[in-house]
Amino acid sequence: MDYEEPLFFRVMRYAEAADRDVVDMVSGNPDWEPPAALRDGLREFADFDADEFQYGPSAGLTELRGEIAERRNVDPSQIVVTNGAGEANYLAMARALERDAGDGVLLTDPVYPYYPGKAQMLGGDVTLVPVAEGGEIDVEAMREAATEETALIVANTPNNPTGVVYSRETMEALVSLAEEVDALLVADEVYDHFDYTGEFESALTIDSENRIVTSAFSKSMAITGFRVGYAIFPESLVDAAKTRHMLVNVAGSNPAQYAVLQALRETEPEYYEETRSMLSDRIAAFTDALDEAGADYTRPEGAFYVLARFDGFPGTMANVERLIDEAGVAGMPGEAFGPARADWIRFALVTPRAQEAAKRLADYF
Structure with a gap:
């Protein structure tokens, strides 16, 4: 999989140029309100003394790192607050590939396209390993x-x-495999607040010097534009990551970090529960319509994406464009995520028009 301009942008541009109304189900931009405490935090920061507007600690505001550390049961020194989960994953992947332990990279197929892009940019040799039929990682294949x-x-x-x-x-099993071949396992848990099974467990509960966990507040607080994420490293790996972060970014945004800190401290669990309930309703309505359309699909156990396959309508870029023009629904071509699900189309349920889009798809097919 060669890394070029992400197909996300091509699809969004095509949808924007369409001469009809289109329901955008391309990217994972949440459409719900952020926590009220986050807005309050921004207002508070605006009135701080001018010295608070200068560089903060490179690895992240001390209080924010402390709050994350307490919640994740790690030492604050292990945490680097990053420019979203994107930088968190970049730092973790760079740390793996700069250890003189080889350049091989194992990714699932299908895969979030930015992973192979980052790996190739860092000089990694990417191997895509197809997942099992139901989507679970095929550990033996790995x-x-x-x-x-x-x-x-x-x-x-x-x-x-x-x-x-x-x-x-x-x-x-993946941590054990990483230990056996002296690799690093990077567990990206950015969707950890969107678990509908009640069975998600963070990889932080698996103790290993070969395990790094990344996450962000972009999705859970509906603030993708704030770019506040973090990576949690074993003590033996964190210093080099902090250096790379400092050289690339110097430091993160103080007002964004402060607002996230206030939201962490003051947002009740009901905020997240209501979001999950709303998304569960969307998933049910959308998959009901896919049943009506005779489609195969994956019902999410977590996150907020549905992969669907329509008979005789493979998920190519050309067919995604056709769906925009003829049905008024924009999804992502399966080929963007690797060859294993190239016949499928991915839909992001982060729009209040998800049910309307579902009806359009059912009518079209």
Whole structure:
């Protein structure tokens, strides 16, 4: 999979140029309100003394790192607050590939396209390993693909685009595999607040020097534009990551970090519960319409994406454009996520028009 301009942008541009109304189900931009405490935090910061507008600690505001550390049961020194989960994953992947432990990278297929892009940019040799039919990682296939040159394994759970929540046994097996071949497992848990099974367990509960966990507040607080994420490293790996972060970014945004801190401290669990309930309703309505359309689909256990396959209508870029023009619904071509689900189309249920889009698809097919 060669890395070029992400297909996301091509699809969005095509949808924007369409001469009809189009329901955008392309990208994972939440459409709901952020926590009220986040807005309050921004207002508070605006009235701080001018010295608070200068550089903050490079690794992140001390209080924010402390709050994350307490919630994740780690030491604050292990945390780097980053420019979203994107930088968190970049730092983790760079740390894996700069250890002189090889340049092999094992990724799932289907895969979030930015993973192979980052890996290739960092000089990694990417191998896509197809998941099992239901979307669970095929651990044995991963083991067969691993070699002494494997330096990095990436697992995103809950998963984009399949919606699968990987079992604890799967994550333990991947950590064990990473230890066996001296690779690093990067567990991207950015969708951890969107678990509909009640069975998600963070990889932080698996103790290992070969495990890094990344996350962000972009999705859980509906603030993708704030770019506040974090990576949690073993003590032996964190210093080099902090140096790379400092050289690339100097430091993160103080007002964004402060607002997130206030939201963490003051937002009640009901905020997240209501969001999950709303998304569960959307998932039910959308998959009911897919049943009506005679489609195969993945029902999300987590995150907020649905992969669907329509008979005689493979998920190519050309067919995605056709769906925009003829049905007024924009999704992502399956080929963007790798060859294993190239016949499928991914829909992001982060629009209040998800039910309307579902009806359009049912009528069209």
